[in-house]
Amino acid sequence: MFYDVKKVVIITEKLIRDGVLKIVEAAGATGYTVHETGGKGSRGIRSEERPHVVEAFFNVQVDVIATEAVARQIAEEVAATYFTNYSGITYVQDVEILRPAKFEHHT
Amino acid sequence: MFYDVKKVVIITEKLIRDGVLKIVEAAGATGYTVHETGGKGSRGIRSEERPHVVEAFFNVQVDVIATEAVARQIAEEVAATYFTNYSGITYVQDVEILRPAKFEHHT
Amino acid sequence: MFYDVKKVVIITEKLIRDGVLKIVEAAGATGYTVHETGGKGSRGIRSEERPHVVEAFFNVQVDVIATEAVARQIAEEVAATYFTNYSGITYVQDVEILRPAKFEHHT
Amino acid sequence: METLFALATKVVAQLQSATLGFLIGGMVIAALGTRLQIPNAIYQFIVFMLLMAIGLEGGMEIRDANLVEMILPAISAVVLGLVAVLLGLVTLARLPGIKTDDALATAGLFGAVSSSTLAAGMAALDESNVPYEGWVPALYPFMDTPALILAIVLATVLRARASGEAAERVRVWPIVKESLQGGALTALLLGLALGLITRPEAVYESFYHPLFRGLLSVLMLVMGMEAYARLHELRRVAQWYAVYALFAPLVNGFLGFGLGYLAHVATGFSPGGVVLLAVIASSNSDISGPPTLRAGIPTANPSAFIGASTSIGTPVAIALGIPLFIGLAEVVF
Amino acid sequence: METLFALATKVVAQLQSATLGFLIGGMVIAALGTRLQIPNAIYQFIVFMLLMAIGLEGGMEIRDANLVEMILPAISAVVLGLVAVLLGLVTLARLPGIKTDDALATAGLFGAVSSSTLAAGMAALDESNVPYEGWVPALYPFMDTPALILAIVLATVLRARASGEAAERVRVWPIVKESLQGGALTALLLGLALGLITRPEAVYESFYHPLFRGLLSVLMLVMGMEAYARLHELRRVAQWYAVYALFAPLVNGFLGFGLGYLAHVATGFSPGGVVLLAVIASSNSDISGPPTLRAGIPTANPSAFIGASTSIGTPVAIALGIPLFIGLAEVVF
Amino acid sequence: METLFALATKVVAQLQSATLGFLIGGMVIAALGTRLQIPNAIYQFIVFMLLMAIGLEGGMEIRDANLVEMILPAISAVVLGLVAVLLGLVTLARLPGIKTDDALATAGLFGAVSSSTLAAGMAALDESNVPYEGWVPALYPFMDTPALILAIVLATVLRARASGEAAERVRVWPIVKESLQGGALTALLLGLALGLITRPEAVYESFYHPLFRGLLSVLMLVMGMEAYARLHELRRVAQWYAVYALFAPLVNGFLGFGLGYLAHVATGFSPGGVVLLAVIASSNSDISGPPTLRAGIPTANPSAFIGASTSIGTPVAIALGIPLFIGLAEVVF
Numbered sequence A, B, C: 001m002f003y004d005v006k007k008v009v010i011i012t013e014k015l016i017r018d019g020v021l022k023i024v025e026a027a028g029a030t031g032y033t034v035h036e037t038g039g040k041g042s043r044g045i046r047s048e049e050r051p052h053v054v055e056a057f058f059n060v061q062v063d064v065i066a067t068e069a070v071a072r073q074i075a076e077e078v079a080a081t082y083f084t085n086y087s088g089i090t091y092v093q094d095v096e097i098l099r100p101a102k103f104e105h106h107t
Numbered sequence D, E, F: 001m002e003t004l005f006a007l008a009t010k011v012v013a014q015l016q017s018a019t020l021g022f023l024i025g026g027m028v029i030a031a032l033g034t035r036l037q038i039p040n041a042i043y044q045f046i047v048f049m050l051l052m053a054i055g056l057e058g059g060m061e062i063r064d065a066n067l068v069e070m071i072l073p074a075i076s077a078v079v080l081g082l083v084a085v086l087l088g089l090v091t092l093a094r095l096p097g098i099k100t101d102d103a104l105a106t107a108g109l110f111g112a113v114s115s116s117t118l119a120a121g122m123a124a125l126d127e128s129n130v131p132y133e134g135w136v137p138a139l140y141p142f143m144d145t146p147a148l149i150l151a152i153v154l155a156t157v158l159r160a161r162a163s164g165e166a167a168e169r170v171r172v173w174p175i176v177k178e179s180l181q182g183g184a185l186t187a188l189l190l191g192l193a194l195g196l197i198t199r200p201e202a203v204y205e206s207f208y209h210p211l212f213r214g215l216l217s218v219l220m221l222v223m224g225m226e227a228y229a230r231l232h233e234l235r236r237v238a239q240w241y242a243v244y245a246l247f248a249p250l251v252n253g254f255l256g257f258g259l260g261y262l263a264h265v266a267t268g269f270s271p272g273g274v275v276l277l278a279v280i281a282s283s284n285s286d287i288s289g290p291p292t293l294r295a296g297i298p299t300a301n302p303s304a305f306i307g308a309s310t311s312i313g314t315p316v317a318i319a320l321g322i323p324l325f326i327g328l329a330e331v332v333f
């Protein structure tokens, strides 16, 4: 049996990773996965290969599987908190999972 | 022309990567893509950055594009085989591809 | 408010990354994200871990969020230009984003 | 009394050693929240360099060594690995709230060997000008592999017995292979082979040997930072693991000293060799043991065995064990 | 006239130094589109090695140093860091089209310290056989942290005043912590502590010291390549940043030379120490300053401060500043 | 007869060399399924270090060298690169079941140069105390670039001819650039320039030179592991590639020895230089050649050229070629 939930993806500066993860956990997500990436957007190229002479100036991608409400809240909160001063994008996708209890907040 | 197929994603301990890939290939997938990741779930934080003093104790993410039947079978088999003793999650998504023959098992 | 757009993913040899990115930018995408990956497909295993004794012989994954038309055009153009001689796959997915203006070409 | 005082003085003097300083420094900066990172690639390369150096020297020494002298220490190593696991089974596993699987995995780790502790022991002996046979570090696999195998076999057998089923025959060879294929042991064994067969003197003297001590200092820093980082895992599990991790290195190490002493009397094993055997016994595998055990005893909780080993076992073996065994040797010999 | 000529000769001679060659070589090959990459892991490790070496030597020297001699130079370092930021506020920030936040972040970076420039200065003094007190490089944090803090505090206060709100009290301690937790400063401070407390002579002489110059050459190559790669960021912002980046290292450096000279007269600060203080003042933080500023002044545009610092400030400090201050010392002392 | 025997003895003696031991050791542990990995970052840095060392030494030597003596060897290098490709066209390309594109790409790789084989050759000459002109390793690009260009140009022309279309003019300059921008060649050329223009003696003697032999041993291990890992690619393609890969290094090497000998007679090229020219000719590009060829001849199957080169060509050149050419030199000179 597969169940419908959401995946929210945040791609942003490594520098604010910890802030993003705080929002993710506070919203009630049960976990997250982090990738190191490079990329280009409105604020220029960030590379994961070149020596990071400037410590922490490249991208991370955070993927969170969560219920629809939690996922949308994370996307909106991250964008509202950070995307005026820091570069980043966020998007939400449909996913089907097997163990819905694993992705619901244990209160 | 785009065709509808599925993507199954498995995020789990690097240690069991080879076992997961065996299931993927046995199910008839024609390929896979592997990412190194870090993350947090029910069993604590795994980081891809810190020295892996403990060899092989971080995460890999395996993405497989396959027909719906194959994708669901991979998700279920990986979960049944490994997720009692090892940490990990799996999910399935819709994707559209161009060359359907490339993702069907050649028997 | 969330808006529906597409994500196109290209997984191919690192060697042709710059060519792929040119197609991405020419098609009007406003940005992209690049991951280093390993994988296996019809042309054998590529690993991101082993020393790349052969410079540049492993995979990159390029993710582009764009309008449907742009996304499909990128997928088709990359496949037509490169996938006869180089290994690679491409697929398109639905995504919901927050700031549609960010992903439309500024002309 | 006087000897006890001499021992204490010796132990305190060792505390000023740079090796130990880097280990403790690593813990302190991690506790202070540093963003300093030794990249994983560097860490892996350092482990390779140290074990290749140990292997090469061992191989070159064995060429001219009296093989008979090696027999007793080698047997001692095997015995020490096995005894450590059995000791864990009759102590840790019997404690309240401890699962047998978790206990056996932990005892397996403490029976196995740590390359970082071994290298720290070699550096400490060099600093104290205590000579030892160059092949002693090569006893590593003689203790490591048997400990891991015994832990996995016992866990499998006891689990089967508990569930009332006939125990499936444990296939030992795959475990041996898995253990020897680990990065650290491969480097050691390859170094041994190259030291025995080829003429690596020039590359050893110009590269592996002079870099040994410096690379070790970086490794100590990493181990210290890791010890702190893993503490939170230890907090998730029963406190008995912390208690075990405090005593097991010392008990195993004294057993090693004892067997080494017998070999000293019987076949002239050097005092430095006795100390190093004790250090190896005292050490617990922090690199390649955990995945072997995770694969071999999948039902065991990794937080239990890794936290105990990395956060307490290794610091105890290095900071207490090494000075203690060196001090003891100065008193005994 | 004659002294000016002597100065010019000295500066030209320095241009043949290998250190500078690697820096310029890095720019050239980047401009030619090389695919050569020094892996990030290697870069991070080199920075660690250099700062650990600097720290260890500083710590070992401080053990036997006359602490009174260190007071004036240390105070000078703090003053230089603060003055650099204030100078930026009354020059760069007043220029047309320059946002105050961007100007303060840039001035903070130029007030802070670059480990690569510092290491290059040490190598240049060694090549010229100019001795200096071993603890001078350890003045690094005395200039770095105050500069970063002042820039962030001023930006916060001015922003509040501009928006008419009561300025929220800036909490200084988190900024100090954030700054000291950076990888480079941690390595330096840990090295200092280990040099003071333990006996790292052997590992320093066998590892950190002999590798210093070579690792520095690789770092110079990286900095050169990075300087070229960041040029495009500089092109996005007002040209005043380029002008500022050209003059600030020299102005800050000469101020450093001046204060150092006073310490020379007052408490016998060595000529080499004066030069090194000037080099530290002249340098601008290219590694750990930027994220601290990015976090502390989030409204500032990183393209402005990073481009100016990495692409112009660092090359100017190394290629012009260092030979200039060494030449000046030969003329003055 | 006697000379043949002397040659054989020499070759066997070389088999005990540590360099070769690491290469073969790498193959063996890969075959045994080791999990040991030399991280990619370390591998890339080692290649940089070796080629920078080669470049610096070459540059410093060229400063005082008689440029006339360099002319014949440099011309020989170009000729050898071109001849190797042409030989591949008239042999490999004519074999049954071999596509011309694949054959040309393979021949281009074997005409090009391997930095690892070159460094192994230098180490072997040093061990045998055979001196050579310090600029000989810098002949690398004189052979490498022409071979790659000729292979790509021929493939393009022949493909056009086969399809009946007018051959599009092949633009040679982009290929030259692409080839010289590769990481390995950049390091070599930058080293040359720095050696010529600046005074890198101190950093060379304290860093690049003493680490050379040790880093080479690690590189040999990587090449050995890689040779084994690529074997499966070779199995996918016609066996003629394996046959070609077995003979081409020796044929190309003997041609190199011959031309070098002529230069010896004509302008006094040293015996060690002759050997090194043979080694360069014998070597095949395993690092930067493949992507240049993949981009230049996209229709060629990489499994064919990479398998042949990495799994057979390089081991043959190092394990057979180097001892053979050194032995030959002892007999001839």
Ligand SMILES: Nc1ncnc2c1ncn2[C@@H]1O[C@H](COP(=O)(O)O)[C@@H](O)[C@H]1O
Pocket (backbone or CB within 6 Å): A011, A012, A038, A039, A040, A041, A042, A043, A044, A045, A046, A059, A086, A087, A088, A089, C029, C030, C031, C032, C033, C034, C063, C064, C065, C066, C103
């Ligand atoms: N259209 C896009 N598609 C995919 N990734 C993007 C896109 N735009 C931005 N990004 C990613 O988000 C990061 C920050 O974007 P920005 O805030 O536009 O500078 C970039 O470095 C990319 O990694």
Ligand SMILES: Nc1ncnc2c1ncn2[C@@H]1O[C@H](COP(=O)(O)O)[C@@H](O)[C@H]1O
Pocket (backbone or CB within 6 Å): A029, A030, A031, A032, A033, A034, A063, A064, A065, A066, A103, B011, B012, B038, B039, B040, B041, B042, B043, B044, B045, B046, B059, B086, B087, B088, B089
């Ligand atoms: N809710 C989640 N969203 C995204 N990734 C997750 C989530 N939960 C777990 N993961 C990933 O799966 C790994 C294993 O999870 P667990 O089995 O819960 O420890 C974690 O380390 C994460 O990388």
Ligand SMILES: Nc1ncnc2c1ncn2[C@@H]1O[C@H](COP(=O)(O)O)[C@@H](O)[C@H]1O
Pocket (backbone or CB within 6 Å): B029, B030, B031, B032, B033, B034, B063, B064, B065, B066, B103, C011, C012, C038, C039, C040, C041, C042, C043, C044, C045, C046, C059, C086, C087, C088, C089
């Ligand atoms: N079915 C698949 N699912 C996921 N990734 C794939 C699949 N097939 C190919 N790939 C990826 O695309 C790369 C090139 O594939 P190919 O052109 O088939 O050799 C592989 O190395 C994989 O990373």
Ligand code: NA
Pocket (backbone or CB within 6 Å): D084, D109, D110, D111, D112, D113, D252, D280, D281, D282, D283, D284, D285
């Ligand atoms: Na042990």
Ligand code: NA
Pocket (backbone or CB within 6 Å): E084, E109, E110, E111, E112, E113, E252, E280, E281, E282, E283, E284, E285
């Ligand atoms: Na400064």
Ligand code: NA
Pocket (backbone or CB within 6 Å): F084, F109, F110, F111, F112, F113, F252, F280, F281, F282, F283, F284, F285
């Ligand atoms: Na060749």
